[in-house]
Amino acid sequence: MLTKVFYSFLSRHHSLQFVFVKRRNAFFNYFQSPRQPIPPYNHVCQIGDPVLRTRAEPVEPEILATAQFKGFVEHLISIMRSHEAYGLAAPQIGVSAQIFAIETTKQQIEECIKTKSAGQPLEIVPLTVFINPKMKIIDYHTNSYPESCASVFGYIAHVPRAKTIEIQALDITGKEFTWNGHGWPAKIVQHEMDHLQGKLFTDRMDPKTFACAIWSVVNQRSGRVAIKFYPDPGRWGRFKRIFS
Numbered sequence: 464m465l466t467k468v469f470y471s472f473l474s475r476h477h478s479l480q481f482v483f484v485k486r487r488n489a490f491f492n493y494f495q496s497p498r499q500p501i502p503p504y505n506h507v508c509q510i511g512d513p514v515l516r517t518r519a520e521p522v523e524p525e526i527l528a529t530a531q532f533k534g535f536v537e538h539l540i541s542i543m544r545s546h547e548a549y550g551l552a553a554p555q556i557g558v559s560a561q562i563f564a565i566e567t568t569k570q571q572i573e574e575c576i577k578t579k580s581a582g583q584p585l586e587i588v589p590l591t592v593f594i595n596p597k598m599k600i601i602d603y604h605t606n607s608y609p610e611s612c613a614s615v616f617g618y619i620a621h622v623p624r625a626k627t628i629e630i631q632a633l634d635i636t637g638k639e640f641t642w643n644g645h646g647w648p649a650k651i652v653q654h655e656m657d658h659l660q661g662k663l664f665t666d667r668m669d670p671k672t673f674a675c676a677i678w679s680v681v682n683q684r685s686g687r688v689a690i691k692f693y694p695d696p697g698r699w700g701r702f703k704r705i706f707s
């Protein structure tokens with residue numbers, strides 16, 4: 464009865480009704496909407512996000528010694544590993560800074576051999592972090608092999624990459640180092656260098672080779688396939704992000 468009277472009162476006083484509805488919505492939104500995450504994210508940004516099209520800022524050398532910076536680099540590495548990426552650049556987790564990490568493990572190579580998914584010669588690459596890197600191409604001849612990206616997840620394309628490169632960068636202690644790469648590691652580093660320039664592999668690919676990485680699975684499963692944009696521990700103990 465009281466409620467009925469209250470609503471009839473509100474219907475006669477539109478401005479009050481508006482305030483009431485607005486406050487009620489704010490109350491429900493607070494509990495129902497997930498809080499907006501802030502960078503650095505635990506997920507990988509996807510193509511279309513402006514942060515992936517922005518030229519990343521150099522890192523000020525004085526912040527390298529801070530605990531926050533070390534924590535950020537550890538976070539970048541953990542997201543790279545949890546997404547089973549061979550490399551990850553800071554803009555991919557929402558931070559427009561000139562930092563990236565690379566790593567290819569024996570386990571990743573064995574998995575590629577088992578699933579016949581590599582399509583190119585792979586090699587073990589130790590974990591390396593590059594800060595404010597500068598690239599010099601040593602051998603301009605190119606290899607064109609399939610390439611994918613955690614920010615264009617679910618798609619692949621052939622991308623020509625210079626065979627041999629040299630990088631000058633800072634390590635996490637702020638020490639300068641020179642890194643030389645040929646073939647597989649050179650390709651990963653060129654991909655990550657592009658991220659720092661706001662470029663994606665789709666800008667450099669042979670467009671006719673652009674493909675959904677699981678197009679044949681889509682046919683096998685009559686389209687009942689989902690791609691997850693977050694890591695999910697599968698029953699085999701590895702992260703499986705494509706399933707039906």
Ligand SMILES: [Zn+2]
Pocket residue numbers: 611612613614654658
């Ligand atoms: Zn990428």
